[in-house]
Amino acid sequence: MHWAEAFFTDDSDEVIATGISPSGAIHIGNMREILTGDILSKAAVRRKKKTRFIYLGDDADPLRKVYPFLPASYSEHVGKPLYRIPAPEGKQSYSEYYLAPFLKTLDIVNVRVEVIRSSDLYKNGTLAEAAKLIFENIGKVEQILQEVSQRKLESNWAPYNPMCSMCGRITTTTVTGISFPYVEYTCKCGNSGKSDVRKDDGKLPWRLEWPAKWFALGVTTEPFGKDHGAAGGSYDTGKRIAEEIFHIKAPKPMMFERILLKGKGVMHSSTGINVSAYDFVSNSPPEALRYILAKNQPSRHINFDPGLGLLSVMDEMEKYRRAYFGLDRVSDENLESILLYSSVTGMIEKPAPVSFRHLVTLIQIYRDPDSIIRLARVDAGGEEIVRREIEIARRWLSSYAPEEIKFKMLPADERVNLPENERQFILALLTSIEGAEWDAENIHNVIHESIKACAIDQEEGFMAIYRLLIGKEKGPRLGYFLYGLGKEFVTRRLRINA
């Protein structure tokens, strides 16, 4: 059974919550949470559960520091809630500035989610009842936090972080008295005042805010990274707060492993080691990321490679699609579920008229999409799809393709100096290929036969062909490549160099 379907064991209603702090550009590493939630919600709907799927933008979180991507002038905003800080450019707030491309990303990858900003939960008083219960049971709350984390709370710890009415910070205030709905404070800036917890005058600390959201929104399921799920971590404290203070069941957790950037490791907005989620889904086939997450168990970490790795993912997904439509074979009992949860249209897509890998080669041979459509014998129904994929392939080629797969055709009449044995091989290949039927698989076979007949190394034979076509030693898979170039061009290049 698919992991998302195995997760649900009854038919009760679901409120599935996810959350990300919009403190910087959202990268691919951040996408596992929302896509895991989305796949779970689609599995719940498929099971006919009444399902609510929400994304909580943690915009009431304070700016922790001046990240390397921010101007130094942001030091004056450190400690203020993200939604009250101006954006690095434009007129909106800091949090909206980073949320906007994330929400566009969700749209591209077919995530339909109810977006809730934490700042609104405070403004509307949605979390006030939870705060009241916390204040009423403060001794118990402190005991739970200390027992689970096995660390003593700091002497100035308080169950609420008031926002200073003068300097706007929530990290510089010290609570001096609590009487629901008010919290009195003094601030390092010299100000003192009173926050109303029914308004956005401050916020609950994270370990209390998380279960408060479960309580206020009735969350039943939540995916989160293993950092939150560590023993003594925020899920463990949240679970006890939920049970012992709010008297509710904590949401069922779906813990997931990280998405690492292949060869680089953990992604962070602040270290520059990341791939922007919006850039990736805008410049690659948008279903690829969904496929990767639908295919892999959440407990498996993913080595994400937007370059060559993406081509392998697309090959595999194509094979799955062909298998689903009876044109290939894949032994995977989850085939249908994986394709369904990978889809950006809500339905399982037919196999592409031209594979993505092949398109990446063809766009480097032909500028004109019409030539590609003609060559690949795309029927009228598939034309629009191929035109769209050509655009995506072009963007991917200029954004993520490694140099080794980029090439330029040598002019038809250019002579290349080849060693004698390679020249002999080219001559033999020319003879066989002139009489060959022109399809990719047959061309592939003819090349292998000619290599054997000439007692030349396979590698050397391939290199000779690449050298006289693109002036490089490696290139696209030869069968499809030569097929794409057309018989006339290939025989001409071989003849001139034989």
Ligand SMILES: [Zn+2]
């Ligand atoms: Zn202040």
